[in-house]
Amino acid sequence: DSGVTQTPKHLITATGQRVTLRCSPRSGDLSVYWYQQSLDQGLQFLIQYYNGEERAKGNILERFSAQQFPDLHSELNLSSLELGDSALYFCASSAGLAETQYFGPGTRLLVL
Amino acid sequence: GIQVEQSPPDLILQEGANSTLRCNFSDSVNNLQWFHQNPWGQLINLFYIPSGTKQNGRLSATTVATERYSLLYISSSQTTDSGVYFCAVLYDKVIFGPGTSLSVIP
Numbered sequence: 214d215s216g217v218t219q220t221p222k223h224l225i226t227a228t229g230q231r232v233t234l235r236c237s238p239r240s241g242d243l244s245v246y247w248y249q250q251s252l253d254q255g256l257q258f259l260i261q262y263y264n265g266e267e268r269a270k271g272n273i274l275e276r277f278s279a280q281q282f283p284d285l286h287s288e289l290n291l292s293s294l295e296l297g298d299s300a301l302y303f304c305a306s307s308a309g310l311a312e313t314q315y316f317g318p319g320t321r322l323l324v325l
Numbered sequence: 326g327i328q329v330e331q332s333p334p335d336l337i338l339q340e341g342a343n344s345t346l347r348c349n350f351s352d353s354v355n356n357l358q359w360f361h362q363n364p365w366g367q368l369i370n371l372f373y374i375p376s377g378t379k380q381n382g383r384l385s386a387t388t389v390a391t392e393r394y395s396l397l398y399i400s401s402s403q404t405t406d407s408g409v410y411f412c413a414v415l416y417d418k419v420i421f422g423p424g425t426s427l428s429v430i431p
Contacts, residue, residue, distance in 0.1 A: 256421040269418045316368035
């Protein structure tokens with residue numbers, strides 16, 4: 214157990230809908246990262262937050278947004294969902310900006 | 326942007342064999358990590374190793390930052406080592422390599 218929690222574990226929804234994925238980092242970690250893993254794209258970095266502020270941005274679509282709250286948990290919002298958004302979404306946390314990352318169990322999203 | 330390559334893409338080993346996985350990156354990086362994704366999809370941190378050598382049981386890793394590569398050694402492999410091994414580098418953002426898929430057969 215990495216200490217990073219993600220909810221929900223599984224999510225099935227329809228095209229055009231909006232969903233919110235939640236991540237709680239390890240106790241004391243200030244950085245949260247979001248990743249998307251699909252069969253054709255591999256593991257893609259989406260975005261990083263550090264102590265509530267956006268720190269780095271990767272291949273995140275405009276339909277996706279994220280935030281980190283004062284209690285350091287983070288949410289990833291996916292809107293206007295398409296079939297191609299079906300993937301495993303991981304959250305990771307680290308103590309600082311460029312330190313060891315610990316991954317949560319992931320949320321498996323299926324868009325029908 | 327920075328490129329990360331891993332080799333070999335696939336590897337099949339008999340239980341008890343040793344192996345070396347390689348990660349090449351095209352530019353200087355701030356850090357490098359090795360992960361194991363088990364068959365259930367869980368990503369497990371193996372090493373945080375921006376430079377030098379580390380060992381943890383049957384696994385060890387070496388990063389030569391000046392030559393832009395890292396190696397992961399697995400000795401006396403076990404069936405539980407099966408899965409995909411990723412290296413990830415931190416540049417201005419995190420970039421994962423494509424992975425090495427390892428199957429250890431009894």
